[in-house]
Amino acid sequence: MNYADLTTVMRRLALEAGDEIMKIYEADDFDVKTKSDESPVTEADEAADRLISAGLREAFPDIPVVTEEQAETHDQDLATFLIVDPLDGTKEFVKRRGDFTVNIALVEDNVASRGVVFAPAKGRLFYTDADGKTVEETGAFHKEVVGDTTPLSVSKPDPEAxxxxxxxxxxxxxxxxxxxxxxxxxxxxxxxxxxxxxxxxxxxxxxxxxxxxxxxxxxxxxxxxxxxxxxxxxxxxxxxxxxxxxxxxxxxxxxxxxxxxxxxx
Structure with missing residues (x-):
């Protein structure tokens, strides 16, 4: 796996999907349907899913893709695969609360090793780089040009606070x-x-x-x-x-x- 290529593709697809999602989010109205498990799905979920799944399959034809919105991908026994939630937080999207994300990840040998999380309504973009280290990119996002990135590190927790x-x-x-x-x-x-x-x-x-x-x-x-x-x-x-x-x-x-x-x- 060329992780540099993977990072580039996942980042670009997340941004492109975010653009499609925001066009619908900012419209006066949009349709909301109910899936068999009673969870909501919108045209934004479906548009983002089409874009991301097609892009991943074109870039990485030898890696299986699992995506929430394609039930036929759920009946697989896999250890290494790409996995997608094109619009995580559909309830937040429907309520126009902004806390929704585009999620794309690589699982290798049953471990989530690489990923991108893009919150288009909040303008926050997080992803793992070619070395597996996580960064947050800020600024005006451009699909082909990476902006300013800040390496991320978890806190040193105070157990009493x-x-x-x-x-x-x-x-x-x-x-x-x-x-x-x-x-x-x-x-x-x-x-x-x-x-x-x-x-x-x-x-x-x-x-x-x-x-x-x-x-x-x-x-x-x-x-x-x-x-x-x-x-x-x-x-x-x-x-x-x-x-x-x-x-x-x-x-x-x-x-x-x-x-x-x-x-x-």
Missing amino acids: LVVVASKSHRDEATDAYIGKYAVKDSTSAGSSLKFCLVATGEADLYPRLGRTMEWDTAAGHAVLYGAGGRVVRFEDHTPLTYGKRGFENPFFIAYAPGVSLKKP
């Missing part, structure tokens, strides 16, 4: 009870894979997720966090969260900066 980030749309009593096991200085909420990115930037120390997620929801954010020195583990036993699971469904998990002493469930 942690900053916790949790889901904006899916926070529940179980999540609050688990957060209550820690000495928390501040708590914030965010939508989509931005929660991983807030831990990657050092804006938060801990992100527990006690709810259903799929691998396309988490792989890109996981890779971004890992490239900044963070970790993602299974909630029950604190073993590493891996990918290529049957049905691509995740268990509950915890994303965190090393230095946080994880509590038992």
Whole structure:
């Protein structure tokens, strides 16, 4: 795998998809449909999915692609693959709250090794570079020219004053009870894979997720966090969260900066 080429392609496709998403987001109205699992899907999800999946298959024809919006890609047994959520946080998109992202990741031998997370409404772009280190790019994004990049590193947590980030749309009593096991200085909420990115930037120390997620929801954010020195583990036993699971469904998990002493469930 040529990781420099991969970074270039994933970054470009995320920006192009973001442009398509924002055209629809800024329109006066758009259609919202309901999928078989009762989750919403919009024309923005579908347009971004077509663009990204076609671009990945053209650039990397030998690597399988798994994408949320193409059910036929879900019936695969894979260890190495590209995985896409073209619009993560559709509920945030529909409510026009801005906390939605484009997620593209590479999984290698069941590990989320490279990824890009783009939040077009917030103007934030995070990705792993050719060396697997995570950067945030700022400025006016150009598809062919990389702007200013800042290497990211997780915080050095103060165990007596942690900053916790949790889901904006899916926070529940179980999540609050688990957060209550820690000495928390501040708590914030965010939508989509931005929660991983807030831990990657050092804006938060801990992100527990006690709810259903799929691998396309988490792989890109996981890779971004890992490239900044963070970790993602299974909630029950604190073993590493891996990918290529049957049905691509995740268990509950915890994303965190090393230095946080994880509590038992």
